[in-house]
Amino acid sequence: MSRDRSNQIHVWRLLLLWGIMAGLFGVLTVRLWNLQVSQGREYQRRLVKQSLRSVRLPGARGRILDRRGIPLADNRPSYCVSLFLEELRRPGSVQRTVDNVMTVLDRLSEVMDRPRALFSQDVRQHLRRRTPLPLVAWKDLDEEAIARFMEHESEFPGVALTVEPVRVYPLEQQGCHLLGYVGRADVSKLLDQAEGEDVEKFHYYLPEMAGKSGVEKRLDGVLRANAGGKLEIQVDVVGFKFDEVLRRVPGQGSDVVLALDARIQQAAEELLGDDRGAVVVVDPRNGDILALASAPGYNPNDFVPSIPSSIWNRLLKNEGRPLYNRATAGEYAPGSTFKPVTLLAALHSGKVKADTRYSCPGYYQLGSARFRCWQHWGHGSIDLKSAIRYSCNVYLFNAAMACGPEAIQEMARSCGFGRKTDISLDYERPGLVPDDEWKRRTRHDGWRDGDTCNQAIGQGALLVTPLQLAMYAAALANGGTLWTPRLIHQIVPVDGDPQEILPAEAAGGPDWTPRHIRIVREGMREVVNAPDGTGKRAKLPNIVVAGKTGTAEYGVKGAGNKMTWMIAFAPYENPTVAVAFLVEDGVSGGTTVAPRIKALLTQVFAEAETGAASSPEGGEG
């Protein structure tokens, strides 16, 4: 072969061509290095961003228990039928998938004999906003519907039975004001409570419950598992789920053990019956709230997961205001239950002694005005103890005029009136201890002796809450320790040691001389135990009860509207229970409330006995 022809291939030309090709391949390699090695992480991040979705899984909400471990708020499983849309999807337009889902829903509805709960716009909205998540078609199915579904389950690929926890209040109405209720949580608030330094953001949040009132609200952060679970869903280009990985198991909220005794609570609510009123039962040894009842009430189960508007409207229109917690937010004139305050102030001032006697003709003349005693014909000349026993107004007017209004107001404040007790419940009201400054500010008038007289017997502008009155009754019981109400005994985390809540004395409590409080307590014992005491209907056969009744007029003068009260504690020597009992629009403290106090204390001590008893034949009858 000769290579000398005119169109001979030149080797250098071929080599140059090879060089050009190799050089351009070099360009490709450099570009690949840039993409895959230099910027690999950035592209990895973009891949994650477009194909991974995180879901916050709510943890199990902690329970609320009474002091003996009886569950007051618990969780129960709710069985749902859920559709996994990635298995029901149809190629092509979204409408085809929606149509298919609707067909499946109709068939399910037939099989389970349940009306269809979702419309095509719900399905469409779910497909647009929450594509990778299962669509819950029916919630809270009964056993029959579950059985019907399970029988046909194999005919429904992409449909499964799922379980959701639902808050339940086993005792229904009992303690509703104290426990409160839960409702759908606000996602923006979940962010605030997420643990750790970085607020973790998720693409999707599953419906979660948050406390909306009562203990459920106040202790929401404890009851709720703050570190929710994290589910990562790998989605395809359309947004359907491809795969999922559980990155973090949802946490579990702590249980809350209340100081409450469910049986006392039940007794208190039964005794309120259909009346409007409130009962607070306190342990005077430590300030434990053994019962806190307000009537009328509501069923907190109605609120989960959201309250039907018919029930809501009925609650709002009810004149008894069932949602309103009278025990902590109700402000009432205390009436004669306030009298020990006045007398303690008088004793403390030194102007009145235990043996100081005043004569009661049935009225007290103040200038041209006449302040009446409830006993129109008078009590005659009586001493301080008898004044308590008979609840004589005139003695109180005299004593109050002797020590002056400031001493009474100061004593009232030291007994916890006029300020919140700091119980862990929302919407607590402070009440009101009126004084000269208050009167000038609101009524543009100075304090008058008439105001002092009204205040002495717990009337006038004076307002207290049943809770305040109970804490004050407890202080009378224990001889002078004003406790901060202890609602919660323990917070019990799933892992870790229970956190004890210790009893705490309220700041600025009373400083009673033992001699003075002894006289007042003796007077209160006679109220119940003397045959002519105003609270004699509260007398128990085997336990010494002490107390004070009260009947406070309210509203238009002379209309006869009365708040009827009684405070009590027992046993007299070493009291373990103190009560404040209010019935709105009763006849009088002695007739309306005292028998209920008796019934309540009977039950309390029967409980205490059976609760502690070891021998069955221990009871006498």
Place this chain on the structure above:
Amino acid sequence: MKPLKAWARTLLAQDGLAILLVAGLLATGLTFIYSASWRGEGIVGAWFSRQILWVIIGSVVAFALMLMDYRFWINQAWWFYALSLLLLVLVLLVGKKVYGAYRWLNIFGILVQPSEFAKVAMVLVLARVLGSPGVRTRSFGTVLGALILAALPFLLILKEPDLGTAMVLVPTVLFMLFAAGAALRHLFGMGLIGLVLSPIGWLTLGNYQRDRIMTFLDPSRDPLDSGWNALQSAIAVGSGGFSGKGFLNGTQNVLGFLPRTVSPSDFIFPVLAEETGFIGASLLLLAFLFLLSCYIRTAWTSKDPAGSLLATGIAGLLFCHVFVNIGMTIGLLPITGLPLPFVSSGGSFMVSTLAGFGLVQSVHVRRMRRED
């Protein structure tokens, strides 16, 4: 005895390295088409089995061409050229429309792309013209003649429209002219005229073609439409990192971000690059470079200029396909829908690429040897 001996000699004279490389590339292609059409739990789409069939058909064609003397095809080049032009005209008249373009001809139920056939026919006819004895390759007339020969299939393919395949013809012609010894001033002059004429070309482009070029220049312009594939393939390649995610572990095509309709064909490279990383991707490039080197060596050692030009032209086609395909998936070039030789799925293209390989082997077998 004699023909048998000649056949044995032919077989022994093959370019072993090239065959090994092609076999490796085919195996790589099958592997990643498997991955791209994998639906999980061993369910594999139809792409894979179809590809095996085409690899077998293509290999038979390559083997046959290998055994035959390439000079037969060079001699018959005009006929092929004429036939390919006829088919290209036919496809415009009775072709099957797919995605708005007439690229396919239905022959007894099998869809074929005449443009694939035309590429090889053009190389053959140019090899014949430029490699025939006494041709004065340095004259401008020869260059112009060669360009006119290339322009006919080019324009017909552009009309389909199939911009990618048409554009591949241009560098191939230039490669062959350059190898044949054309004067550099003529080549540069042609290039200059091409540049001047390109605005006119722009006006003749379809809207979607302009869109693609605009999107290439600014990918964020329309990320959900024409920029989507470019962006997603860059994410696939980039997220592969240095060593890749492992076989079947790539997610871009599984999740459909890299559309399943194109991932086994035009976008097989991102699938490979995501799963094997920089290591796998650069090894693939190296394999192609070695194969091109084999082709160039064959061109060098060819007995006659026609064989030499044939090998150069086939090398040019191979190079253009590899460069444009990989370049578009990593954002160096606009998306043109050009498959990756030996690796992408696709029937006509597989057969034409393997036929080209067979022709080069045929040249190689009949090379100049020292003992000859």
